Amino acid sequence: MADLVAQIEKEITGLKFKTQRQNVGVVTEIGDGVAKIEGLSDAQSSELLDFGSGVSGLALNLEQYSVGAVIFGDFTKIKEGMEVKTTGRVLEVPVGEGLIGRVVDGLGAPIDGKGPIKAKAYYSVEKIAPGVITRQSVTTPLQTGIKAIDALIPIGRGQRELIIGDRNTGKTTIAIDTIINQHDVVCIYVAIGQKTSKVAQLVAKLEEAGAMEHTIVVAATASDSATIQYLAPYSGVAMGEYFMDQGKDALIVYDDLSKHAWAYRQMSLLLRRPSGREAYPGDVFYLHSRLLERAARLNKDFGGGSLTALPIIETQANDVSAYIPTNVISITDGQIYLESDLFFAGVRPALNVGISVSRVGGAAQTKAMKGVAGRLKLDLAQFRELQAFAQFSSDLDPQTKLQIERGRRITEVLKQLPYSPVPVEEQVVALWAVTNGYMDEVEVEKVKEFENKYIQHLKLREKKLLSEIATKKELDEKMIKELEKVTKEFVNTFKRGSKK
Amino acid sequence: MKKLEKIINKSIKASFKDNRLFEPKVVRLIKYFKSLPSQQSIYALSEYLKGIKRIERARTMIIETSHPLSLGQVQGIKRIVSKKYGINKLESQINPNILGGFKIKIGDEVIDETIQNKINQVKEVISGRSSSSN
Numbered sequence A: 001m002a003d004l005v006a007q008i009e010k011e012i013t014g015l016k017f018k019t020q021r022q023n024v025g026v027v028t029e030i031g032d033g034v035a036k037i038e039g040l041s042d043a044q045s046s047e048l049l050d051f052g053s054g055v056s057g058l059a060l061n062l063e064q065y066s067v068g069a070v071i072f073g074d075f076t077k078i079k080e081g082m083e084v085k086t087t088g089r090v091l092e093v094p095v096g097e098g099l100i101g102r103v104v105d106g107l108g109a110p111i112d113g114k115g116p117i118k119a120k121a122y123y124s125v126e127k128i129a130p131g132v133i134t135r136q137s138v139t140t141p142l143q144t145g146i147k148a149i150d151a152l153i154p155i156g157r158g159q160r161e162l163i164i165g166d167r168n169t170g171k172t173t174i175a176i177d178t179i180i181n182q183h184d185v186v187c188i189y190v191a192i193g194q195k196t197s198k199v200a201q202l203v204a205k206l207e208e209a210g211a212m213e214h215t216i217v218v219a220a221t222a223s224d225s226a227t228i229q230y231l232a233p234y235s236g237v238a239m240g241e242y243f244m245d246q247g248k249d250a251l252i253v254y255d256d257l258s259k260h261a262w263a264y265r266q267m268s269l270l271l272r273r274p275s276g277r278e279a280y281p282g283d284v285f286y287l288h289s290r291l292l293e294r295a296a297r298l299n300k301d302f303g304g305g306s307l308t309a310l311p312i313i314e315t316q317a318n319d320v321s322a323y324i325p326t327n328v329i330s331i332t333d334g335q336i337y338l339e340s341d342l343f344f345a346g347v348r349p350a351l352n353v354g355i356s357v358s359r360v361g362g363a364a365q366t367k368a369m370k371g372v373a374g375r376l377k378l379d380l381a382q383f384r385e386l387q388a389f390a391q392f393s394s395d396l397d398p399q400t401k402l403q404i405e406r407g408r409r410i411t412e413v414l415k416q417l418p419y420s421p422v423p424v425e426e427q428v429v430a431l432w433a434v435t436n437g438y439m440d441e442v443e444v445e446k447v448k449e450f451e452n453k454y455i456q457h458l459k460l461r462e463k464k465l466l467s468e469i470a471t472k473k474e475l476d477e478k479m480i481k482e483l484e485k486v487t488k489e490f491v492n493t494f495k496r497g498s499k500k
Numbered sequence B: 001m002k003k004l005e006k007i008i009n010k011s012i013k014a015s016f017k018d019n020r021l022f023e024p025k026v027v028r029l030i031k032y033f034k035s036l037p038s039q040q041s042i043y044a045l046s047e048y049l050k051g052i053k054r055i056e057r058a059r060t061m062i063i064e065t066s067h068p069l070s071l072g073q074v075q076g077i078k079r080i081v082s083k084k085y086g087i088n089k090l091e092s093q094i095n096p097n098i099l100g101g102f103k104i105k106i107g108d109e110v111i112d113e114t115i116q117n118k119i120n121q122v123k124e125v126i127s128g129r130s131s132s133s134n
Helices: A002-013 A147-152 A171-180 A196-208 A226-245 A257-270 A284-292 A323-331 A340-344 A367-395 A398-414 A424-435 A444-461 A463-472 A477-499 B002-014 B023-034 B038-058 B071-082 B115-127 B129-133
Strands: A020-031 A034-039 A048-050 A056-062 A066-072 A083-086 A092-095 A121-124 A162-165 A185-192 A215-220 A249-255 A306-314 A334-338 B060-065 B089-094 B101-106 B109-114
Touching: A002 B115, A020 A066, A034 A083, A066 A226, A092 A226, A121 A226, A147 A367, A147 A398, A147 A424, A162 A171, A162 A323, A171 A185, A171 A196, A171 A249, A171 A306, A171 A334, A185 A196, A185 A226, A185 A257, A196 A215, A215 A226, A226 A249, A226 A257, A226 A284, A226 A306, A257 A284, A257 A306, A257 A323, A284 A306, A284 A323, A306 A323, A334 A340, A367 A398, A367 A424, A398 A424, A398 A444, A424 A444, A424 A463, A424 A477, A444 A463, A444 A477, A463 A477, B002 B023, B002 B038, B023 B038, B038 B060, B060 B071, B071 B089, B071 B101, B101 B115, B109 B115
Parallel strands: A162 A306, A162 A334, A185 A215, A185 A249, A249 A306, B060 B089
Antiparallel strands: A020 A034, A020 A083, A020 B109, A034 A066, A048 A056, A048 A083, A056 A066, A092 A121, B060 B101, B101 B109
8 A cells, every 4th residue: 555655656746747738619519429519720630539527539520610529438428518628649549468358348448347457558549551561461371260261262361351241141150260260369359339249149159169368359339339339440450450569460350340331321421421322421431441451461570460350241132232342342352252042051151162262361371271272172163063963963974973972072071060160280181081082982961970080080090190281281292191091991991880 | 602601701800800899890790681581691690690709709818717816917917828819808717616726718729727637637647547658
């Protein structure tokens, strides 16, 4: 106690009082989180305003004699005629390792009841993205633990990969799986406009999987005001940038940006900004581009950190040509496309591998994965072409029939349960086995069982081989020969076992 | 409407002579605005008054203190402030809540030298962010 007093005393004695010159204005209009303030002649764009009684705001519209501002916090406390001061600061959020494992709101304040957050620093919410000379191309993979993504739509560290699909197609699940599969990457999950119950469920799921130890959850739920929802992704990315600046790798998930655009639309319309297509304001493209540009991979001179972004967009009735989806598709480095038809057909994750792409991730794939993925892509493409003929299977030549059967088995192998990411080496051997025809003789219904037992078998008997693939990250000829031998043996025992 | 706005802006400027409100001119202008069609008239009058008030406010100095100041003190403050701002109206307010010191308000600008403000600064240092960065 005496210590504390001494410390406070020391701080106070060193304090130099400033004569404060403030710029003030008067609230003339107020409503729905937006205020019009007369005066404030010195206010800067996106400067933090002090409404008194702990409520702050952001100056957005600067007019000749008045300022349009959005309010953070309880705007019902603010009345017409109240005095507003400028602060000379821009909005900042706490960043640092102290946030890991916590759930915070859109302004970085804790909402999980685990006490105050020890911040290392405060980062400005709006920041210009890293420039050209600080960047480096994407070369390291970010393993999602989802076979279909790691093999066919690989994601690299520093990439921006869009997850797009209708409601209930498993978009969030893919993001959560990816977070669960990370070990050395700090993950930030930004929930925008979601149900509070859903966020609570998600946090419970992450805790159960032990993933909260490297995750920050920024929650701006549907009950928060549109202004907080608008701000949350920028707060989240500022927290991620801290880890990137420290030379670490970070991953940020924005769930989802369509609701973010809605929140921004509401704010803009209330601020009486002119509206454009679908009533979105003119700068809705810049809204997302400046956010996603902040995902980057820095080069060695700047610490070599990275920030990978996984934005999520929810489409209405599979319409990817709507305004916001096309905008975000054009900003990102590829998209993962999820379809409800596939989801109901039992293909889960419901990835449409035909139209999903990753524009930069290929360079980041490990050699082992590249080896099996090339073959896989080809087989799948041929399968899709022939799928239409699959119904007349009796009249087909053996070559075509084989292609179709192979395709079916590949699709089966690519299926995966939620919240159960698969390590790379297991992915590689499973995909290797199916593309090399070792599963051709297994019935389609039994492929999953075969795969599970096969992996189990390898884990038990050939642990050395698996760990070698994991560390060397490639399949050389010696390894392939060994794998061939083991797989052949296993196929025989499996056949015998299933006949009984 | 654009034209009317131009007229209003011009008349606001014309209402001042040597930085002071020129009353005969104001009376004449208000008469003119009253003669307009009613819808325009209401708009013009309200905008005109807002404009006049805005300019008046920028030239009014409000001194807020906890205790009444002597005339000499007030004149002294005025002399110093006049070097930087054009002032032609003086108001003083008594507000015991500021505890001591003074607060000067000219238009949008506030110069805060009150005890209350200093206490707030100390409060910020103890509870706020600057303590964690030190």
